[in-house]
Amino acid sequence: MPGEIVSTKMLSCSYREGRVLEDISFLVERGDYVGIVGPNGSGKSTLVKALLGLITVNSGSASLFGSRLSDFRDWHKIGYLPQSLHLVNPVFPATVHETVGLGLLSRKKFPKRLNKSDHTKINITLEELAILELERKMIGELSGGQLQRVLLARAIVNDPELLVLDEPTAALDPETRDRFYGMIAEINRSRGVTVLLVTHDSGAIGEHASKMLYLDKKILFYGSFDEFCCSPEMSSLFGEHSQHLMCHRH
Ligand code: ADP
Numbered sequence: 001m002p003g004e005i006v007s008t009k010m011l012s013c014s015y016r017e018g019r020v021l022e023d024i025s026f027l028v029e030r031g032d033y034v035g036i037v038g039p040n041g042s043g044k045s046t047l048v049k050a051l052l053g054l055i056t057v058n059s060g061s062a063s064l065f066g067s068r069l070s071d072f073r074d075w076h077k078i079g080y081l082p083q084s085l086h087l088v089n090p091v092f093p094a095t096v097h098e099t100v101g102l103g104l105l106s107r108k109k110f111p112k113r114l115n116k117s118d119h120t121k122i123n124i125t126l127e128e129l130a131i132l133e134l135e136r137k138m139i140g141e142l143s144g145g146q147l148q149r150v151l152l153a154r155a156i157v158n159d160p161e162l163l164v165l166d167e168p169t170a171a172l173d174p175e176t177r178d179r180f181y182g183m184i185a186e187i188n189r190s191r192g193v194t195v196l197l198v199t200h201d202s203g204a205i206g207e208h209a210s211k212m213l214y215l216d217k218k219i220l221f222y223g224s225f226d227e228f229c230c231s232p233e234m235s236s237l238f239g240e241h242s243q244h245l246m247c248h249r250h
């Protein structure tokens with residue numbers, strides 16, 4: 001299907017301790033903004049890593065942009081912001097500008113060097129996320145919210161068609177979090193970038209995303225927020241009150 005960005009069929013994943021994802025089947029179409037929610041340990045990060053080929057799928061299948069995962073090569077089409085900020089070494093001696101520049105290298109053949117238009121692109125992206133004034137700072141000097149925006153800049157500087165964000169707002173205060181969600185929504189709307197955003201913040205995602213995937217090892221719900229809100233199964237799972245708080249529409 002031409003508008004198919006992510007598709008899985010009966011996908012299952014296990015760690016040594018046992019199975020953490022079971023029979024996951026869903027389809028993400030171009031322009032969707034999917035909020036992936038669920039309790040801690042429900043498999044959200046595992047799902048995202050499986051889709052990105054970072055961990056092995058035990059059974060079932062997944063495809064990206066219409067290619068089977070094992071045949072997919074266009075990784076530059078995907079921007080990824082992983083969950084663990086501690087993967088970012090705060091004493092790594094890099095400026096904000098250099099860190100965002102790393103996002104451009106994946107598309108390049110050897111020699112991997114940035115040219116003038118790359119530097120312009122980095123600055124445009126920094127400006128878009130309102131952090132151009134941080135350009136010359138070392139990443140170790142940044143606050144949590146600033147670092148998140150720098151990593152978002154690195155994930156989008158390459159003009160990805162799919163943006164995958166794993167709990168990007170966990171370290172942010174509520175105001176910065178709202179602003180961050182707003183930026184993602186804008187990237188989705190104005191550039192038509194497809195977004196998969198993982199969060200345990202099921203209350204906030206309804207304000208921004210177009211679809212929700214509720215995961216707890218299996219998919220308990222996948223669809224629009226209108227469908228979510230009208231679903232009797234979801235009423236019995238969450239209670240009507242929480243269901244409406246999550247929906248943000250009615
Ligand atoms: P979530 O992102 O929804 O919090 P995860 O996908 O991180 O959930 O984890 C799902 C389950 O898999 C949890 O029980 C977690 O303890 C386990 N798990 C996650 N990563 C690993 C790993 N690398 N090795 C073994 N078990 C893991």
Ligand code: MG
Nearest residue numbers: 044045046083
């Ligand atoms: Mg996680």
